[in-house]
Amino acid sequence: MAKNDLQGTLDLLVMKTLLQVGELHGYGIVLHIQRVSGDLLRIEEGSLYPALHRMEQQGWITANWALTETNRRAKYYKLTPEGRKRLEEDEKNFEHLVKGVRAVLRYA
Amino acid sequence: MSLLRRMLNLFSRTTLDHEIEDELRSHLEMRIDDNIATGMSAEEARRDALLRFGNLSSTREQTMEADVNLTLSDIWSDVRFGWRQLRRDTSFAWIAILVLALGFCGSVAIFAFVDAVLIKPLPYQNPSRLVALFESTSLGPRFHLSYLDYLDWKRQNKTFRSLEAYDEKTVALDTTKGKQVVGSAAVSAGFFRTLGVAPVLGRDFRDGEDTPAAARTAILSYAAWQNRYGGRIDILGEAIALEGVPYTVVGVLPQGFHFAPAATAEFWTALHGSSDPNGRGEHGLWAIARLKDGVTAETASSDMALIARQLANQYPDFDGGRSATVIPLTEMIVGNLRPILLLLLSGAILLLLIACVNVSGLMLVRSENRRHEMAVRSALGASRARLVQQLVTEGVMLAAAASLIGAGAAYGTIRLLLKLVPLNMLEDMPYLQGLGLNLHVVAVAAAVGLAMALLLSLMPVLRLSIAEVRSGLAQGGRSGTTTTWRRLGSNLVALELCTAMVLLVGAGLLGKSFYRLLHVDIGIQPQHLALLGLRAPGTTKQEQDIALTQRVLEEAGRLPGVQSTAITRQVPVANVAGGNTAFEIVGRPQHGTVYESNDRQVGTTYFSTVQARLARGRYFAETDDASKPRVAIVNQTFARRYFPGKDALGKYIRYDAASPVIEIVGVVNDIKEGPLDGEAQPVFYTPFGQDPGNSFFLVARTAQDPKEVLRSLDTTIHRIDPDIVVFSTETMEDRINHTQSTYLHRSAAWLVGGFAVMALLLGIVGLYGVIAYSVSQRTKEIGVRMAMGAQRSSINELIMNEGRRLLVVGVMAGSICSLVAGNLIRKLLFGTRPWDLGIFTIVVGMLAVSTMAASYIPARRAASLNPVEALRTD
Numbered sequence: 001m002a003k004n005d006l007q008g009t010l011d012l013l014v015m016k017t018l019l020q021v022g023e024l025h026g027y028g029i030v031l032h033i034q035r036v037s038g039d040l041l042r043i044e045e046g047s048l049y050p051a052l053h054r055m056e057q058q059g060w061i062t063a064n065w066a067l068t069e070t071n072r073r074a075k076y077y078k079l080t081p082e083g084r085k086r087l088e089e090d091e092k093n094f095e096h097l098v099k100g101v102r103a104v105l106r107y108a
Numbered sequence: 109m110s111l112l113r114r115m116l117n118l119f120s121r122t123t124l125d126h127e128i129e130d131e132l133r134s135h136l137e138m139r140i141d142d143n144i145a146t147g148m149s150a151e152e153a154r155r156d157a158l159l160r161f162g163n164l165s166s167t168r169e170q171t172m173e174a175d176v177n178l179t180l181s182d183i184w185s186d187v188r189f190g191w192r193q194l195r196r197d198t199s200f201a202w203i204a205i206l207v208l209a210l211g212f213c214g215s216v217a218i219f220a221f222v223d224a225v226l227i228k229p230l231p232y233q234n235p236s237r238l239v240a241l242f243e244s245t246s247l248g249p250r251f252h253l254s255y256l257d258y259l260d261w262k263r264q265n266k267t268f269r270s271l272e273a274y275d276e277k278t279v280a281l282d283t284t285k286g287k288q289v290v291g292s293a294a295v296s297a298g299f300f301r302t303l304g305v306a307p308v309l310g311r312d313f314r315d316g317e318d319t320p321a322a323a324r325t326a327i328l329s330y331a332a333w334q335n336r337y338g339g340r341i342d343i344l345g346e347a348i349a350l351e352g353v354p355y356t357v358v359g360v361l362p363q364g365f366h367f368a369p370a371a372t373a374e375f376w377t378a379l380h381g382s383s384d385p386n387g388r389g390e391h392g393l394w395a396i397a398r399l400k401d402g403v404t405a406e407t408a409s410s411d412m413a414l415i416a417r418q419l420a421n422q423y424p425d426f427d428g429g430r431s432a433t434v435i436p437l438t439e440m441i442v443g444n445l446r447p448i449l450l451l452l453l454s455g456a457i458l459l460l461l462i463a464c465v466n467v468s469g470l471m472l473v474r475s476e477n478r479r480h481e482m483a484v485r486s487a488l489g490a491s492r493a494r495l496v497q498q499l500v501t502e503g504v505m506l507a508a509a510a511s512l513i514g515a516g517a518a519y520g521t522i523r524l525l526l527k528l529v530p531l532n533m534l535e536d537m538p539y540l541q542g543l544g545l546n547l548h549v550v551a552v553a554a555a556v557g558l559a560m561a562l563l564l565s566l567m568p569v570l571r572l573s574i575a576e577v578r579s580g581l582a583q584g585g586r587s588g589t590t591t592t593w594r595r596l597g598s599n600l601v602a603l604e605l606c607t608a609m610v611l612l613v614g615a616g617l618l619g620k621s622f623y624r625l626l627h628v629d630i631g632i633q634p635q636h637l638a639l640l641g642l643r644a645p646g647t648t649k650q651e652q653d654i655a656l657t658q659r660v661l662e663e664a665g666r667l668p669g670v671q672s673t674a675i676t677r678q679v680p681v682a683n684v685a686g687g688n689t690a691f692e693i694v695g696r697p698q699h700g701t702v703y704e705s706n707d708r709q710v711g712t713t714y715f716s717t718v719q720a721r722l723a724r725g726r727y728f729a730e731t732d733d734a735s736k737p738r739v740a741i742v743n744q745t746f747a748r749r750y751f752p753g754k755d756a757l758g759k760y761i762r763y764d765a766a767s768p769v770i771e772i773v774g775v776v777n778d779i780k781e782g783p784l785d786g787e788a789q790p791v792f793y794t795p796f797g798q799d800p801g802n803s804f805f806l807v808a809r810t811a812q813d814p815k816e817v818l819r820s821l822d823t824t825i826h827r828i829d830p831d832i833v834v835f836s837t838e839t840m841e842d843r844i845n846h847t848q849s850t851y852l853h854r855s856a857a858w859l860v861g862g863f864a865v866m867a868l869l870l871g872i873v874g875l876y877g878v879i880a881y882s883v884s885q886r887t888k889e890i891g892v893r894m895a896m897g898a899q900r901s902s903i904n905e906l907i908m909n910e911g912r913r914l915l916v917v918g919v920m921a922g923s924i925c926s927l928v929a930g931n932l933i934r935k936l937l938f939g940t941r942p943w944d945l946g947i948f949t950i951v952v953g954m955l956a957v958s959t960m961a962a963s964y965i966p967a968r969r970a971a972s973l974n975p976v977e978a979l980r981t982d
Contacts, residue, residue, distance in 0.1 A: 026131065027138040045139075046162035049132065053174035057113055070141060074134045075127075 010051050011060075012094055013041070015087040018061060018079040025074035026052060052077060060086050117176045128171050136161060186501040193502060200474055203873075204467045205510045208560055210866060211463030212514030215456040216553045217521040218859075222449050223552075224543040225442050231364050233304025234398075239405055240369075240440035241271070241395035241412065242433040245704045247688055247789055249433040252391040255381030257419060257427065258296075261395070264415045267408040271397040272299040273379060276370035280643070280833045282349035283336075289835045290332075291372030292350060294379040300327075302398050303367070309333075310344045310359030318378045325378055326355040330363040332374035350375060352645070366538030368441045369394060388426040389690075389764075396437060409434040425764050428690065429702025442539065448852050451933055455611060455863040462607045462867050464560060466874045467506075468567050469600045473881050475499075475568040496569050503565030511557035518553070519545055528855070530846050597881070598914055601874045605918025605959070606925060608871035609951060611864035613926035614933065616947035617940055618857040624939035625853050630681060630844070631779035632718040637807060637840035638814035639679050640821055643833045644802040650734065653800040656829070657711065663824050664808055669817050674718070674807045675711030675796050680779050681840075683848045691792075693750060694760035694769050705746055705790040706781055709799045715741070715776060717809050725757045725774030733797040741774035746790035761792070770794065783849040785938045814839040856936060868958065871918075876962040879911055883966045890970055891978025904971040911963025918959075919952055926951075 017032050018024060024032065029052075030043045055061045060083030066076045079087070117124060136157045143153035158164070194201035229235045242250040243257065253261070258273040265271060274295040280287040297313040306312060307327060317325060326348065328337070337343045347354045355377055367373070381393075399408055412432035420427045435443075482495055522543060526534070534540060545553070644656050657675045665673045678687055688706045692698060712728045723744060732739050740761065747756040760769045770792075778788040796804070806825070810817045818837045825832055844850060883890075890903055930942030 025134070025138075027135045044162060045135065045160050046164070046167035047170075049128070049135075049167055050170040050174045053128075053171045057175060059113075068138065070138075072134055072137060072141075073130070074138070075131045 012090045023076040190502040208510030209514035211460035213517035215460045216518040218456040220549045223548045238437040244431045244433045247704045254391045256388040267403045267411045268397040270302045272296045273393040273395045279350045292375040293370035293373035307359035308362045324355045325358045327359040327376040333360045371538045459863045466870045471567045499568040500565035504561045507561035602917040604871040604874045606922040608867040609922025611867045612951040615861040615864035620940045621938040622853040622857040634840040640806040641836035671809045672717045674714040677709040711796045721777040723775040728795045732795040738770040739773045740770045740792045742792045745788045785849045872962045880966040883970045894975035900971040907967035915959045
């Protein structure tokens with residue numbers, strides 16, 4: 001059975017965001033997810049950072065400091081090839097999870 | 109991967125802290141900017157940003173945790189804390205580390221020798237299936253066999269896959285710089301195949317290459333190939349000359365190959381035995397064999413005994429009274445070292461034990477003093493597991509430091525011990541080449557280090573669990589646990605004294621044995637004797653040999669400082685008293701028994717030069733030459749064994765029915781022909797003039813140091829004839845000091861003596877520690893006693909009694925253990941009983957004096973306490 005915990009969902013969202021946008025800082029990730037999900041998903045801003053750092057230590061994303069459009073220093077994150085592979089797996093697992101949960105809900 | 113990265117982050121924790129701080133701040137600022145852009149006031153924008161973000165400091169910590177492995181961080185802080193603790197108490201740390209390193213070094217260094225000699229297998233295929241074969245005679249179990257016996261053994265046995273003979277000797281090699289003495293061995297064709305060794309270059313001897321008709325071929329040792337021929341590949345097929353006979357080089361042996369019975373052999377030639385049926389009596393070969401699968405050495409032994417009995421019946425003149433000995437090859441090669449190495453290993457283990465006990469005692473005292481610290485830390489919220497982790501870290505640090513220093517010291521000790529082995533003995537022990545910190549030794553060292561770490565961490569942890577941690581805050585409490593632990597400390601000291609006593613008694617017994625050995629009566633005056641081993645080019649005429657020896661005697665006798673000179677075929681005090689023969693007594697029916705004796709050919713002046721003591725009859729005279737009737741001088745053991753209760757003088761003996769009769773004209777006091785600790789064997793001496801040879805020793809008694817005369821003797825010999833090979837030059841005293849038995853006794857005595865001294869020192873320090881600690885704990889009690897009117901002398905007595913009690917317990921236990929230990933090493937003792945009363949008395953005296961001295965200092969301090977101050981201590 002595939003690994004499908006809901007906690008991993010945050011990782012999935014962050015990595016997918018980085019895949020779609022490329023390089024982005026933590027605040028940008030929060031805004032992106034909120035906008036793309038049509039305001040349905042609001043990330044707990046504080047909980048994002050431990051997740052980002054954990055993923056960095058796992059080698060799924062890398063980071064470097066750069067200037068924003070408003071000339072502020074911010075730490076930009078980017079998906080690594082390893083992270084890309086991980087994302088694919090996570091996506092598959094998530095699909096399974098959703099399918100499974102839906103099947104249970106639709107059972108009459 | 110990620111774990112490694114997280115560990116590395118440990119070292120840049122502060123940088124990380126700043127980075128996280130910056131990152132979170134930039135997030136908040138961007139949110140504030142956006143909020144202001146939507147029209148909020150600066151204050152509102154800020155509050156909203158913080159609200160959305162949640163708990164800032166907890167986020168910071170969680171983020172940090174994602175980056176850094178915090179368990180490791182704890183350990184690291186423990187290590188730093190432990191380091192500070194040890195730094196604060198440097199004397200404790202250094203004593204503990206040095207004492208442990210001492211025990212570690214001793215046991216690891218000795219184990220390295222045990223490993224090289226007893227554990228590491230010999231460099232042959234399946235060495236446990238190899239055996240050594242000997243003929244046994246009435247003189248002992250390990251004698252040479254003759255070539256014809258070897259052939260019969262090989263043909264008739266049913267228990268060996270193969271059986272091969274070898275003979276080790278020194279030969280003269282023709283080189284561009286003249287003749288050189290080199291070690292060589294002649295082996296039968298299948299010798300290397302039996303060992304399971306193949307040449308690295310060229311080929312092995314072929315079957316049939318060891319017959320008299322075959323061409324002469326030689327295989328080089330790897331060292332000879334490298335050193336003498338520069339490792340040239342084209343050495344194969346080249347001709348070399350040994351004793352003037354040309355040999356063709358056909359192969360080179362592997363680098364790691366060694367064969368201790370012929371350790372110095374550089375040239376291995378195929379054996380060319382003569383199948384002359386009269387040669388059966390010429391016993392001059394050794395043999396090895398490989399057991400067939402499933403056959404034990406015992407089965408082989410009985411099979412060989414049967415064959416030997418048949419041969420003895422078939423050839424009574426040559427093989428009568430002879431049987432066969434089969435022992436494992438390893439037993440033959442290292443058997444004599446086993447007991448001594450096990451002894452040393454036990455000594456080293458005892459020292460390690462005493463070192464550990466000693467440091468445990470120190471730890472006890474220290475943990476007592478740290479109760480307060482532990483209590484404070486636990487009151488400040490340190491969990492029990494955290495305290496244990498702290499103590500374990502400290503123990504591991506001590507053990508690790510001790511192991512590191514100990515390993516370095518062990519390496520040095522091994523090198524030093526090797527240097528102390530005389531070169532000629534080292535050559536005979538090629539298996540020591542692999543000595544060093546190899547895998548086995550490192551594994552054992554690691555195990556010892558781990559055991560030490562375990563002991564050092566267990567001790568305070570147990571202490572922690574027994575003592576009520578929180579009660580430690582009330583520092584003054586002389587609780588029951590303190591007494592328990594003090595008692596344990598004393599018991600440990602008694603154990604140390606007991607161990608020290610065992611080692612001291614052991615050292616005393618071995619030392620006395622060694623003294624006895626060096627002062628054993630060898631029947632001659634060994635001082636001022638120079639010995640030169642000579643071999644003249646082979647001649648067929650006996651007159652030439654005699655003329656040469658006369659010339660040598662004359663020229664050598666004229667040298668300044670030389671008082672008298674003599675010729676002999678063999679010199680006394682050999683590792684093995686070889687050169688024995690069967691003989692019969694004329695006029696005495698044999699009834700199937702065979703008489704065996706060592707026989708020696710000595711020159712006319714030999715007995716007077718070595719200053720032997722004549723018991724009866726006369727020495728040889730110049731007139732006892734080949735033209736006169738044969739004469740012999742026998743030793744007292746010979747006379748006692750073969751003419752019990754009768755006079756040996758005037759009796760006749762002969763080698764066999766075909767040889768001329770020999771009249772016994774003298775009886776000389778026993779001269780040690782074999783090892784110093786060996787039993788006296790029957791020997792008969794015949795005049796060199798009646799049985800000369802081209803290989804002999806020149807013995808010179810000198811007025812001053814014989815070492816100086818050796819050199820001029822050497823040049824004189826070469827002036828007489830440059831073709832004479834001088835294969836050994838030594839003084840008699842060196843010879844005695846360098847024999848294996850002397851060396852083994854000496855090294856045992858010195859090493860165990862060293863262990864014993866260290867053990868005594870540690871025991872005394874331990875005792876001092878316990879008593880001093882007890883005085884510090886009992887200060888208040890002493891104050892009370894004084895206040896109640898106790899005299900200073902009685903306080904002094906009180907403390908001294910503590911030391912005395914420990915001494916008595918230690919000595920009683922030590923006496924019993926020493927008796928057991930003495931009995932175990934009985935075989936290593938020479939002329940000394942295991943329960944030597946004198947040594948026991950001296951050892952007990954030493955222990956008593958040193959323990960009393962060690963308790964006197966704290967006792968004096970206790971007696972000079974000021975009672976008012978003592979009562980005020982908490």
